[in-house]
Amino acid sequence: MALPEQKAAARRPGGRSARVLAAVQRAAEELICERGADKVSIPAIAARAGVNPTSVYRRWGDVHQLLTSVAEARLTPDTMPPDTGSLREDLEEWAELLLAHIGAPEGAASLRTVVNDVADGEVRDRCLRRRADQVDLILEHARSRGEDVPTTERVMDHVLAPLHFRVLFGVGDTDGAYARALVGELLS
Structure with missing residues (x-):
């Protein structure tokens, strides 16, 4: 019998962190294309990605760090x-x-x-x-x-x-x- 953690891992390849990271990256790229990097904010990225802004701030600190991380990736x-x-x-x-x-x-x-x-x-x-x-x-x-x-x-x-x-x-x-x-x- 599979443990609950194993079932969750089977449903979520890469886990929640990987999905959040991909969603934030995709949202940031879309917003940069639509508005330009100087008009992008963490709240806008978080809203587009469907995540809480505090999750984004916790991982990247500020919009500058997030945008350079996304660009480098x-x-x-x-x-x-x-x-x-x-x-x-x-x-x-x-x-x-x-x-x-x-x-x-x-x-x-x-x-x-x-x-x-x-x-x-x-x-x-x-x-x-x-x-x-x-x-x-x-x-x-x-x-x-x-x-x-x-x-x-x-x-x-x-x-x-x-x-x-x-x-x-x-x-x-x-x-x-x-x-x-x-x-x-x-x-x-």
Whole structure:
């Protein structure tokens, strides 16, 4: 016979904390997209998420901490970069995934939140480090296959930076073909 705790765990994968965290993150992202980060408050986020504001204050302290936490989570997903067997294909797939991620309204809003928050360089630095770690892994795979590889810095400067710039400033024609072209220019 299952204990009540086991039944609850079976009904709630990840538990209540995971559901509250996901609801708060989703609510914050939606409100940032609708209103802009400067017009978002913890009571508004809590109401949208269907949780008590005290729960949100207890976990994050203030709206600044909450918004940077949400932005960092959005910008540093725990996904493994592709390993297709070819550096060009790995970088093309990675660039397209990156663009899809940051180009979505929530991703672009998160990117603006981190960039605008110059006071918290730690969040920005962690986001950049996670992207550099993904590039390092792609390059290590290619190196182990005997391919010539550029430096991580060159990939960041020639692929990641232009994509972020174009998303931040809303430059049109920033699509998968553009992302692949950046990789082609890098490797030519």
